[in-house]
Amino acid sequence: MVPTLPGVPVRNLYFLLVRVLICPDKFAGTLTASEVAAAVAEGWHEAAKDDECVLRPLSDGGPGFVEVLGAALDGRRIPVATVDPLGRPARGEVLLVGTTAYVESAQACGLHLLTKQERNPNTATSYGLGLLLAAAVEAGAAEVVVGLGGSAVNDAGAGMLAALGAGPVDESGYALPYGGAVLGAAARLEGPPQLRQVRLVAATDVDNPLLGLHGASNVFGPQKGATREDVLRLDAALEHFTGVLERAFGLEGIAAMPGAGAAGGIGAALLALGGRVVSGIGLVTGLTGLEEQLDRADLVITGEGSFDHQSLRGKVVAGIANGARDRGLPCVVIAGRNETGYREAANAGVTETYALVQHFGSEERALAEPARGLREVASRLAGQWSR
Incomplete structure (x- = not known):
């Protein structure tokens, strides 16, 4: 059910909603890519229930x-x-x-x-x-x-x-x-x-x-x-x-x-x-129709267990961030831990980075409750990005 706003025709409200493309890799040792995507979408809808979340879990050839x-x-x-x-x-x-x-x-x-x-x-x-x-x-x-x-x-x-x-x-x-x-x-x-x-x-x-x-x-x-x-x-x-x-x-x-x-x-x-x-x-994005989804998105969320220097060399995050950058889209990375510098990430097309280790304040809790952390971070993101 789309809420109504005074003075705004209902047909125009659809343009106020955000279309979020959620396309993460797995969090190795804790969650599959599908589980990561589901947790992020659940958290987003806690804060912005009418936004459209499109889930496209990915793999770069590794597990999943x-x-x-x-x-x-x-x-x-x-x-x-x-x-x-x-x-x-x-x-x-x-x-x-x-x-x-x-x-x-x-x-x-x-x-x-x-x-x-x-x-x-x-x-x-x-x-x-x-x-x-x-x-x-x-x-x-x-x-x-x-x-x-x-x-x-x-x-x-x-x-x-x-x-x-x-x-x-x-x-x-x-x-x-x-x-x-x-x-x-x-x-x-x-x-x-x-x-x-x-x-x-x-x-x-x-x-x-x-x-x-x-x-x-x-x-x-x-x-x-x-x-x-x-x-x-x-x-x-x-x-x-x-x-x-x-x-x-x-x-x-x-x-x-x-x-x-x-x-x-x-x-x-x-x-x-x-x-x-x-x-x-490149193979996975082509086979899953991700390019078309990127063309239609307002915001892209991707991520993996460890966002580090290897992430920007052919892995999921690099491929997604590059595609978002080419389209002028904001791209947010949610990772278990972040070991990449701001400038390096920005050059690859990453707008913001969030890490569960920082969110929880400890690596132990990040590993123990990754789904909860993803939901909480995504909910906070929705409060910032949703219209």
Whole structure:
């Protein structure tokens, strides 16, 4: 029910209402992107019940990739039995839309599948992702889009290749153990990958190369439990394994390709298999019709668990803020914590930033009650922005 105002025709009141586009990423470890969007909308309507909130939860290729696309596309979700980074049973799924399949590396390789004590990129494996790819091939896919991000592995896709019949072996022909640390002993691949000429696409949130200072081991290894010694060992092992991949597939320069370092180097393996790299957020916004929603919005709210320097390099917040800036729209970021400077955020198109840690006054409460914090911050925002 739209309220009436003295002297204002009812038909004109619709122009006084605000159309809010709510398009967050997940808050890793606490809330999915859908849960974040719902909490923000609920809070907004507490203060401005007649405004229109359009919910478009997003993913940049990491956790939630299949869920987000499954909600937006008319496809079939096929459950798949797979394994986690330690080889334990895990549940995954393939989203099949026509002859294109979408799979999510985080369902099998995700950091969220492990406790902090279990994190060890020396031995974590991407084998489970290979099982998801095999299931997509068996489902009849001609193209498989692999969402990359949020992984616990650093094995350059060696485990994934093993699940496809092309795992690394040593000089004697014995299969190598799981993990990235042993790849320095790889001599060749066991055989050709069983992919039936399927086209591969890597949808990633980063453009890092495989090796060096900005590579998978140095940048992301510490987040996965790697010590400084581990980082050096892993980088050297991946450099050796790159040569194995290049000889096997007749390629050169894989390690330096943008996106090769995504998901612990899984990007490099997909590139070696003839895949191409695309922006995860660009792919998702295109498939979910977000561009049209941006054209119609008055205000954009996005966010993620940690808004930091990586957020502005191909992740959800960067993609949304850039789109809002290009349209002259205000863009508000709500995050669990904010580690980005005002000028850096403003240059990316961010108008304001709010953090649950500051809202509650402690990280513990922000982690314990994220939905409540999102509702309260959104309600305050509505009081400021609603007409």
